[in-house]
């Protein structure tokens with residue numbers, strides 16, 4: 001069973017399903033039950049549908065460009081702190097760790113995790129807010145919604161159809177990020193898990209980056225319950241740590257604490273519910289997430305990060321300048337559609353010049369945006 005042979009390759013999905021039957025819990029989404037793709041395609045001889053989704057996302061240019069987008073926007077791309085790409089990889093790793101322990105579909109989890117921030121514009125949330133203002137009268141802009149547009153329309157990898165032609169399950173996963181209660185339907189456990197892994201990841205690494213960047217310090221954060229608890233653990237387990245190792249040990253503990261408590265909470269609940277199918281899990285009130293006490297601690301940390309890091313007073317000027325530039329570049333494209341590269345102009349007839357300008361800017365890396373701005377305005 002562990003390896004594939006020529007006979008299994010002739011029966012696409014049979015080997016994938018055999019493997020999943022052995023590895024996955026009854027409440028996991030199985031490849032064989034996928035609703036399929038908008039444009040029907042033959043199954044691959046040895047890759048399951050969610051594995052193909054994952055590969056398509058990984059090979060897309062929007063995914064690669066995440067390496068040029070800052071996570072915590074400071075105006076300078078340093079060489080220590082996270083980019084959207086490394087954040088995405090951390091989310092995928094943590095999500096897969098939890099998914100494997102719970103017997104969920106790791107291929108689907110990885111596809112969802114790698115896609116989740118693919119629609120992020122340059123300049124982080126500052127860029128997102130500016131683009132949203134630019135197009136407020138025409139439905140606004142959100143990175144989650146744009147992620148869907150990227151994988152459904154903008155990425156061109158095949159001559160038969162636009163977009164990546166992902167499975168219905170992967171698309172629904174991203175759609176749930178846009179509308180948490182889409183048509184009152186509960187997201188698959190794999191989708192819920194990636195959401196929990198996202199916050200687990202950024203709570204830890206934004207703390208790391210913020211301290212390293214000097215926007216805050218361990219001293220200033222030690223009143224936060226989750227930080228205090230983690231520091232206590234670190235100090236009990238390591239006698240002498242220099243400043244650098246203390247920060248790293250703290251971040252390590254922040255991840256470990258969140259993942260372990262999410263896992264123990266979910267394992268206990270899943271044991272109690274004894275779901276025998278995906279449908280049973282979706283019909284119940286079970287949700288993959290952190291236990292309530294930890295959720296409160298996380299909320300306290302997130303409020304702090306929002307107020308004291310993402311909106312740090314030292315960054316106000318940088319944010320404002322970045323947003324002004326985004327609006328200026330947007331205005332320039334709207335007035336001179338000839339500025340768009342030839343291959344994008346066709347899209348303007350479908351979505352309109354304003355939306356096209358927003359989408360084109362949203363696809364840029366921080367550096368490319370910077371260059372474009374200087375070309376336009378000197």
Ligand code: MG
Pocket residue numbers: 087091116117198
């Ligand atoms: Mg994220």
